[in-house]
Structures are given as C-alpha cells and as structure tokens.
Amino acid sequence: MSLVIEKVQKRFADFEALRGVSLSAPDGAFLALLGPSGSGKTTLLRILGGLEHADLGHVGFAGLDWLTLTARERRAGFVFQQYALFKHMTVAKNIAFGLEVRPARNRPARAEIKRRVEELLSLVQLENLGGRYPSQLSGGQRQRVALARALAIEPRMLLLDEPFGALDAKVRKDLRAWLRALHKQLGLTTVFVTHDQEEALELGDLVAVMNEGRIEQIGTPDALRNRPATPFVAEFLETVAPPPRPYNVVALH
Amino acid sequence: MKVIFRPRGPTRDHPLLRWSLTGIALGFIGLFLVLPLATVFTEALGEGWRAALDAITDPEAQSAIRLTLLAAAIAVPLNALFGIAASWAVAKFDFWGKGFLVTLIDLPFSISPVVSGLIYVLMFGLQGWFGDTLRDHDIKIIFALPGIVLATIFVTFPFVARELIPLMTDQGRDEEEAAVSLGAGGFSTFRRVTLPNIKWGLLYGVLLCNARAMGEFGAVSVVSGHIRGLTDTMPLHIEALYNDYHYSAAFAVATLLALLALVTLALKSLLEWRYADEISAVHHH
Amino acid sequence: MSLAATFPARGGAPFKNGAPPRAARTWRNPSALPGFGLSLGFTLFYLSAIVLVPLAALVIRPWELGWSGFWDAVGNARVLHALKLSFGGAAIAAAINSVFGLIVAWVLVRYRFPGKRIVDALVDLPFALPTAVAGIALSALYARNGWLGAPLEAMGIHIAYTPLGVVLALTFIGLPFVVRTLQPILSELSRESEEAAATLGATRFQTMRRVILPMLSPALLTGTAMAFARAVGEYGSVIFIAGNLPGISEIAPLLIIIKLNENDYAGAAAIGVIMLAASFVMLLALNLLQAWASARR
Numbered sequence: 001m002s003l004v005i006e007k008v009q010k011r012f013a014d015f016e017a018l019r020g021v022s023l024s025a026p027d028g029a030f031l032a033l034l035g036p037s038g039s040g041k042t043t044l045l046r047i048l049g050g051l052e053h054a055d056l057g058h059v060g061f062a063g064l065d066w067l068t069l070t071a072r073e074r075r076a077g078f079v080f081q082q083y084a085l086f087k088h089m090t091v092a093k094n095i096a097f098g099l100e101v102r103p104a105r106n107r108p109a110r111a112e113i114k115r116r117v118e119e120l121l122s123l124v125q126l127e128n129l130g131g132r133y134p135s136q137l138s139g140g141q142r143q144r145v146a147l148a149r150a151l152a153i154e155p156r157m158l159l160l161d162e163p164f165g166a167l168d169a170k171v172r173k174d175l176r177a178w179l180r181a182l183h184k185q186l187g188l189t190t191v192f193v194t195h196d197q198e199e200a201l202e203l204g205d206l207v208a209v210m211n212e213g214r215i216e217q218i219g220t221p222d223a224l225r226n227r228p229a230t231p232f233v234a235e236f237l238e239t240v241a242p243p244p245r246p247y248n249v250v251a252l253h
Numbered sequence: 254m255k256v257i258f259r260p261r262g263p264t265r266d267h268p269l270l271r272w273s274l275t276g277i278a279l280g281f282i283g284l285f286l287v288l289p290l291a292t293v294f295t296e297a298l299g300e301g302w303r304a305a306l307d308a309i310t311d312p313e314a315q316s317a318i319r320l321t322l323l324a325a326a327i328a329v330p331l332n333a334l335f336g337i338a339a340s341w342a343v344a345k346f347d348f349w350g351k352g353f354l355v356t357l358i359d360l361p362f363s364i365s366p367v368v369s370g371l372i373y374v375l376m377f378g379l380q381g382w383f384g385d386t387l388r389d390h391d392i393k394i395i396f397a398l399p400g401i402v403l404a405t406i407f408v409t410f411p412f413v414a415r416e417l418i419p420l421m422t423d424q425g426r427d428e429e430e431a432a433v434s435l436g437a438g439g440f441s442t443f444r445r446v447t448l449p450n451i452k453w454g455l456l457y458g459v460l461l462c463n464a465r466a467m468g469e470f471g472a473v474s475v476v477s478g479h480i481r482g483l484t485d486t487m488p489l490h491i492e493a494l495y496n497d498y499h500y501s502a503a504f505a506v507a508t509l510l511a512l513l514a515l516v517t518l519a520l521k522s523l524l525e526w527r528y529a530d531e532i533s534a535v536h537h538h
Numbered sequence: 539m540s541l542a543a544t545f546p547a548r549g550g551a552p553f554k555n556g557a558p559p560r561a562a563r564t565w566r567n568p569s570a571l572p573g574f575g576l577s578l579g580f581t582l583f584y585l586s587a588i589v590l591v592p593l594a595a596l597v598i599r600p601w602e603l604g605w606s607g608f609w610d611a612v613g614n615a616r617v618l619h620a621l622k623l624s625f626g627g628a629a630i631a632a633a634i635n636s637v638f639g640l641i642v643a644w645v646l647v648r649y650r651f652p653g654k655r656i657v658d659a660l661v662d663l664p665f666a667l668p669t670a671v672a673g674i675a676l677s678a679l680y681a682r683n684g685w686l687g688a689p690l691e692a693m694g695i696h697i698a699y700t701p702l703g704v705v706l707a708l709t710f711i712g713l714p715f716v717v718r719t720l721q722p723i724l725s726e727l728s729r730e731s732e733e734a735a736a737t738l739g740a741t742r743f744q745t746m747r748r749v750i751l752p753m754l755s756p757a758l759l760t761g762t763a764m765a766f767a768r769a770v771g772e773y774g775s776v777i778f779i780a781g782n783l784p785g786i787s788e789i790a791p792l793l794i795i796i797k798l799n800e801n802d803y804a805g806a807a808a809i810g811v812i813m814l815a816a817s818f819v820m821l822l823a824l825n826l827l828q829a830w831a832s833a834r835r
Contacts, residue, residue: 051263051733070260071736078737084730088752098738101748153738263736264729270742271649278645279657281638285710286663288685289675296678335584342577348566354581356821360589363817365771366669367791368810371798372592375599380803382595407588429571439572461665468668471773475795488670488774495674495778504678507671514666521666522659 002026003157003189008057010043017043018054019213025206028187030180032204034194036236039210041193042161048191049078049159061189062156077150081162083142085134091145092117092130098153120148123182140171147179151186158190164199176202197237201225209233290511297508299501308494308502309509313482317490318509320401324473324486325466328405333459336413341443344421345429355418361410370404370475396478401486404472409465416458417451420531424450453528457521464517468510596814599807611808616784617793621812623701624790628769631708636762639716640754646717647724661717664710669774676707677778699781704789707776712765719761723754756831763827767820771813 010018033041050071059066124144201221208218217229228234377394470488494503680697735745773791780787797806
C-alpha cells in the first residue's frame, strides 16, 4: 500500500498553493512534510484527506484512485492542529464517533464500541478520562484524544496537521517521542505536516522539504542533512542538530 | 493526468438540500415579511395617488405627524443622554450591583407595550397615585403630550444604553485614564477621547431608538386618549382611520412610517457593514 | 445608600463582555476617572423615575382589591382565555420561528444567492416597522378578500378574527429573534468540526444531527425564548387581524386597555401584574440560558 502522488496542482483564487507536486512513499512510512508557512504542505495534506480538491494530478493509495473518493469514503484519520474535538461530547463519545456513525451493517455492537474506546484510551494513556469533556483537559491530553478518535476508525492512513503546534515545548517533546513509538507499534502510513525542522527530522522516515508549492527535496533525514539538494534546503535545515539515538518510549503524565 | 471526477467537499450540502432549504427560507421571508410590506404600498394607492396625498396632507394627519416628531425629538435625546451616562458609569468603573443595574436597564425591553403605558396611567391618571394632585393643579399628563412623551421614553429607554454598554466596556479605560493623567477633566475627556470612539455606536443606538420612538403604538395608545388632532400620534391616527374604514387613507399614512422603517434598515445595514468594529464587539439585538 | 449597592452582582443580558465587580472592601473600586458620582447618580435617578417608580405603582395597585379581589379579577373566563391566547399563541409562534428561523439563519450564513444582502437586512423589518403598520398590513393581507386571505378562505381556512390570525401576527413579530441569535454562532462554528466528522465517516445528515445541531441548541433556545417573550406582550400587530372577539381572539393586552376604559384601574393592574411577572420570569430564564450557553463553550 504505497502512496503515490503525481503532479498535484492546486490554486486558490490568485494564489498557487501547489505547483505540480510528486512523491512516493512506501507502505507504513512516516512521511514528514516540512516547510515554511505558505509552502503548500497543509494544502497537500488536506487534499490527501479529502478536505480540499486538487485541480490537477493523481494520487494512488491502497490500490485506489484516491482523489475520486469523498473524505468519508477514504477512511483517512485526520488530526487537526486545533484538535477539532466535539466540545459537547465526552472524550469517550468523541472517540466512539467514527464507529457510531457507520451504516448499520458495518457498525459494531454497543459493547464492542465500548471495548474499543477503552482500548484506545489506554493506548493514548488516558484511561479513566473517558467521562471528561474536552474543556476539562489540557492541550496535550486533547491532542491525544484527537489521535485516538482518528485511530478508532482503523484508518488506512493517518494525517496530522501540525498537531503539536499549539502546545508548549516540553509537552511537544514528550508527544513527539510518544508518536514515534506509536507509529512503530502500529505501522500505519502516516503523513505529518510541520514547520519545525527538528520535529520533521526526528520523526520522519522520509522528509519532503516544501517551498512555494514545490518539493525542494525528499529523502531520509540523513540524506537531507548531509546532502541538501538546494540552497533553500541547506538554509532551512542548518539550525538543526542531529537527534540523540536511540529513542525510548516515554510514559506520559 | 487530469482529475475528471470531483466529489463534493466535506462541508458542502447536497445540492437538492441547498435548493430546498434556500427555497423554504426565501418562501418564509417572502410570506411573512415581503408580502405585508408590499401590502402597505399597494393598499395606499388603492384609491389613487391623489387620495393618498390628501390623506397625508389632511390637517389631522399633519398634526399626528407633528406630534410623533415632537415626541421622538424629546424622547430620543433624553434616552441618548441616559445611555451615555449609564454606559460611562458601567463601563469605566467597578461597583457592586453593576450586573443588576444593567438587568434593570434592560427591563423595559421585556415588558409589554400596553403594560408600559398602563404604569403611567396608574401614576398620573384620574384614579392614579397623583391623579387628584394633578387635577387640582390643572396639569394634564395622561391624555396629553407629557404622557405620550413619558410612555415613549419608557419603551425606547434601553436602546442607546444597550448599544453603548458593551461597546464602551470592550473599549476599556486605557485611553480615558491616559487623558486624565495628562490633566484633562471629566467632560473634556469624554468629549475628546470617548465620544470619537463611540460615535458610530451612538449613532446606531439613536437610529434604533428613533425608529421605535416614532413607531410606538401600544404604550402611547394607552396614555393618549385618542383625541383626534391633539393627542393622536401617527400610529394612532392610522388606527383611527382604519377603524373608520378609511383603508387607503390609513395605508397612505402608514406608508410614511414604512418608508421610515426601510430607511432605518438601510442605514442600519450600512453602519453594520462599514463600521462593524466600532459598533460592537459582540453584536446583539 | 444607592439602589445598585443593595443588590448582589449578577450577569445581565446585554452585558456579555463585562468584567464582574472586583472584590472590594468598599462597595466600589476607586478609580482615576472622574464623573462616577454624576453619571451613576443621573442613571439611577432617571431609571427610578421612568422605570422603577411607575412599575411599583403597577405592582401595588391590584392589592387594593385584596387577594380575593385579585383572583376574581384575573380568574374569570374572559381574562383566562385572553391570557391563554396571549401565552399559547406566543408559544406556537415561537416554535414556528424556531424551526424556520434556523433554516433562514443556515441559508443566510452558509449559502450564496443573489440578493442575499437585502434578505439579510430585511430580517430586521419586524424590529423597525411600527406595530400598527404591521398590524393593518397583516389584517389586509389575510382578510376575506386579501391577497392571501381569499385563497385560504376558498380552502376553508379562516385567518382573520381567529386565533390563527393571532399566531400569524406573533410569528411576524418574533421572526428576527431566532435568526439574529443564531447567525453569529453559526458563522463562528468552526468548519473543522464538520471536516473532522466527515473524515470519521459521518454523512452530512449525521454531522448535522450529532455535531452541528447540538452546538447550536443553546443559541436556538435563547432565540426562541426571546421570540416568545416578545410575542406574549404584543399588541399593535395583533389587534387588527384578530378582530378581538372576546373568548375567541381577544389578547391579554387588549383586555388591559378595555378595563382602563371602564375605569377599572385595579383590574387592569391585576392583568398587568401577571404579564409583568411573566416578563420577569422570561428575563431570568434568558439570563440563565445565556450563562449556560457561555459555560458550554
């Protein structure tokens, strides 16, 4: 189930967001889209999620003509920067949402839904918080709920839009390590958007540096660091030191 | 490779739904708002232009128009003054009971117009609290201009304050405090610093206040005594004409008020559109 | 001691952004700005003279009849029917406005069509149009030979001189409240919640039912309550179309006027007190609703 993006273009009124972007990533890869604001990375992510339409181009994933499917049909778990949790529902209800809205024949039984919610709550280390409302949680906790909610539908791919952007540094670091471990555990194809070089290089198997609607370079973090293909890439990455290895699973508070 | 098929975006409604809802909404608006409005104009011309103009230039109509304008001319500035004073007190200072005060100010908004007139009759009417005293001194409040003005003031009481209180609260105290620290006195500070900041909000509140003042019917109906040519405001005159079966005359006079309403709406929209920030941070009606 | 200081602070309806009084040993926090005494003094004087004292007159007046007199005044069939009509008609009108107001607000916020600006401005017509003008217009429209009255008569539906006419007039008067209360909430509603629901597999209908509507319900309730409160006391737009037949289409405010004309001040005041009490209850309910709505966010 590799992801293949071919010559995707997108224009907003008078602004060219994507000018023919192509890339491919192997199955189960963690692809980081890195770039400054306006580079088109979020647009590309939203196109993958079905939240925007591409003007031209093709995307193949899971053997499907990806862009002809609606957001609903794609089963791509999307995690928003501002979480987009349903404020009027409890944490448990938020997570169960994707299961409860399935058409009757695909919908699991009540008890099964409950079990899955519990499972996911412990996966994101938020057991016993199922009855709380989003407003009663911290930013980091809310983001984990958002992730659990996206995972509940057993997504084909996971799309994360600067998910740690609204959190402070310490929480960001912890969540980063935790997400990396989670990805190792689940093996889901993940596309992760960020403007933070450190984050991209630490998390990604594959990093695509974007600028003004184009991919400047795509490769492994080492490749980018040691052999930057363009001056932009070199400059953009130059403030980043190589991360310490190896990283361990961090238990979160 | 081109994208041939574009599925509907995730937050777009099905076209059928969109058309249906739009149709229902426009139908509802048309039925309840447009048709009655149109009726005013078409009925006014029911007996032709001449008759309509005669109805408007009729002496009793003229006196009703004058009375309406006079009542508004007294009530609106007074309520504007009150609105400014109240919002200055509420927005620039902290004191115990502030919330309650604001609720009280809002009170006339929730009271039936007839009750609004009733209370003045109970105070100043022949059998009211002050009825005997007034009669002894030959002062007429009910069934005369003062009563009409009082009732009008009551029903339009909150308009300016309601507009200015949130606006001035939102604008904060910094600029006024700066002015005071530079040596400006109270009125000076208000005139030079506060007033320019609130001028559009004030205009907006005055606009609404005026529309209500000129159009008030229920409250004025109770206190006025319906003395034709003397204590009939325009709405009351319209009622009198209608009850006497002078339909097109009634509608002709009503046209004036309907036009006033349309001008009010237009100005209101204009102010909201161009000066949205300076009218209110949180908009409410 | 001023009036304001004798009552504890409470949130008021127009006072959404206000800062609560800071805890102070004295009843007010001293401030650098001048004019407190003058502005508050004038405010309280004006408020008392125009609003509070006259209201006191209303509240005190019925008691000259004594308790039994009071109940006689309001307990008779004619008064009870008028009260039922005013309150019941207002409730039905508010319900109608609730449904259609939601649709109108949705269409105005979410869709585009030519002339939308004008339609949006028009929603405020019931605020701006004098009630007497609305009254005669509605009456002419739904009369036996009116534009709408005639075809309805042909179908056997009588509007004029019936409670149905009263409900229609009250619907007109309450129309802007639901729409205007919902519009800001709808436009603020983050699209992301809807997008999230879509990515999680919800159909548009499911999204509306489970995500959008629950988020709108406080505002919807508030707007409906406001429409109700406004309609209960309405007079001018109703009396022409209603025909004012006692026991059939006579509303409570009209009954107050009739009693005044009969010089039955106490009787009029008795009905007035009931309507005033209803206003207070509505005002309180609205404040609570708005407090609940802001706590939810």
